[in-house]
Amino acid sequence: MTSIEPEIIDRLVATAREIRAKAYAPYSGFHVGAALLGGDGRVFAAVNVENASYPVSVCAERNAVAMAVAAGVRDLRAVAVVTDAETPTPPCGGCRQVLNEFGEGMAVIAESADGSSRKHWALGELLPDAFGPRDLAEA
Numbered sequence: 001m002t003s004i005e006p007e008i009i010d011r012l013v014a015t016a017r018e019i020r021a022k023a024y025a026p027y028s029g030f031h032v033g034a035a036l037l038g039g040d041g042r043v044f045a046a047v048n049v050e051n052a053s054y055p056v057s058v059c060a061e062r063n064a065v066a067m068a069v070a071a072g073v074r075d076l077r078a079v080a081v082v083t084d085a086e087t088p089t090p091p092c093g094g095c096r097q098v099l100n101e102f103g104e105g106m107a108v109i110a111e112s113a114d115g116s117s118r119k120h121w122a123l124g125e126l127l128p129d130a131f132g133p134r135d136l137a138e139a
């Protein structure tokens with residue numbers, strides 16, 4: 001995986017932070033902003049969108065993936081996540097799986113609500129031995 005310039009990571013985190021204000025989270029009160037970096041340099045940002053039927057709520061990361069794919073981008077290099085939590089929070093398990101589909105080696109960056117702490121992972125650290133498209137191809 002080629003490393004991503006720090007300025008681009010900063011921009012991604014800033015984008016996730018900015019869009020978080022648009023989260024629709026009246027049930028959990030937990031606002032999440034996510035910004036994805038495509039292989040062509042484009043950025044796709046989204047928020048969590050909850051629903052009165054709680055289980056159909058959709059995470060910010062998954063909404064961002066849908067935006068990228070709808071724009072024709074399937075090569076995802078990084079995702080930044082900013083939530084209301086005091087500590088940086090990684091994507092949930094379901095989102096890790098969805099991110100893996102389009103960016104096995106992607107960088108994952110999370111920043112705390114107040115911006116004082118940041119964490120970096122490779123997606124493979126968060127989802128080791130992932131089940132992915134290649135596994136189906138081998139069936």
Ligand code: THU
Pocket residue numbers: 025028030031032047048049050057058059060061090091092095
């Ligand atoms: N949420 C996300 O948007 N991304 C995650 O990775 C973790 C959880 C949302 C789902 C729900 O709307 C709220 O945060 C509380 O779980």
